[in-house]
Amino acid sequence: MRRAFIPLSLGLALLAFGAAALPLPRDALWLVVRSCIVAQDTFGNPFPCLKVDAGQGAGPGYAIVRAPDRSTHVILTPIVHIPGIESPELLREDAGAYWRAAFEARRYVVESAGGRIRERDVGLALNSMDTRSQDQLHIHAECFRPNVLATLRASAPPPNAGWGRLRATLEGEPYLLRTLTRAELDATNLFALLAAMPGAGGDPSRSKALLIEVGDLLVLAATRSSRRSIESLLDHGCARTLKQG
Incomplete structure (x- = not known):
């Protein structure tokens, strides 16, 4: 039964998640993750994922797609079903x-660009419950x-200054931001920081966030505005980044 599930699940996953021009079912990513787990367990190859990490000790497992x-x-994305930023298990x-694994995953972006970009030009982005297209945390x-x-x-504030308001807007949306050290990234749950940001009231569901590198520091920026997806701030394909470089 398990072997019969493998080609079927992989076929469905590739059909659903690979057809970028078509509207994707909201469980497409979760279907891909399940397929990758079976492929890793059965063949030792996580295709169609780049990596499946089962987690070590108390660390949760994840997949990179x-x-x-x-x-x-x-x-x-996690290898367990977690719908999104509003999920209470993310406050553990x-x-x-x-976040730490995603930060390390920036190397895949650099490799895909043929090494023509720097890791510091690659950031992380997380959508709110209202702006995401998939009901699997990613x-x-x-x-x-x-x-x-x-x-x-x-606009990066000094370390230990807490949350401050970004003077400018990004795509017309107001952002709050705070600076983190690498040590704080290693020791802190950024989901909990987002739940505690001003205006969130312990409910991060409407927050969308990004994390970028600034020298030896990191900047976490977030907004409660839901006018558009956080992906509008990305340079898909790194075209503008390469042109500027």
Whole structure:
């Protein structure tokens, strides 16, 4: 029965998740993840995922998937079903591992661009419950539009300053931002930070967020506005990033 499930699930996953021009079912990503887990367990190859990590010790497992729209766009997602940022299990301390693994996954973006971009030009993005297209938690790793990076880097507050307001807007939306050290990324659950940001009231469901590198520091930016997907800030294919470089 399990062997019969493998070609069927892989076929459905590739059909659903690979047809970028078509509207995707909201469970397409979860179907892909399930297929990758079976493929990894059975063949030792996580295809169609780039990687499946079962987790170590208390660390949660995750999969890395190449998005269907651009080769430089990768997605990190849990190997258990977690609908999205509103899921209460993300407030547990170990859930911060998803952000750390996504941060490391930036190397796949650099590799896909033939090494012509720097990891510091690759950021992470997470949609709110209202703006996501898939009901499986996923963190995007992709190049960010150069003007977005420049705005955030110029406005980065000092470490330990907490949340501050971005003077400019991004795509007409107001953002709050705070600076983190690498040590804080290693020790902190960013989902919990988003739940505690001003205006969230412990409910992160309407928050969308991004994480970028600024020298030796990181900037976490978030908004409660739901006018558009956080992906509008990405430079899909890294075209603008490559042109600027």
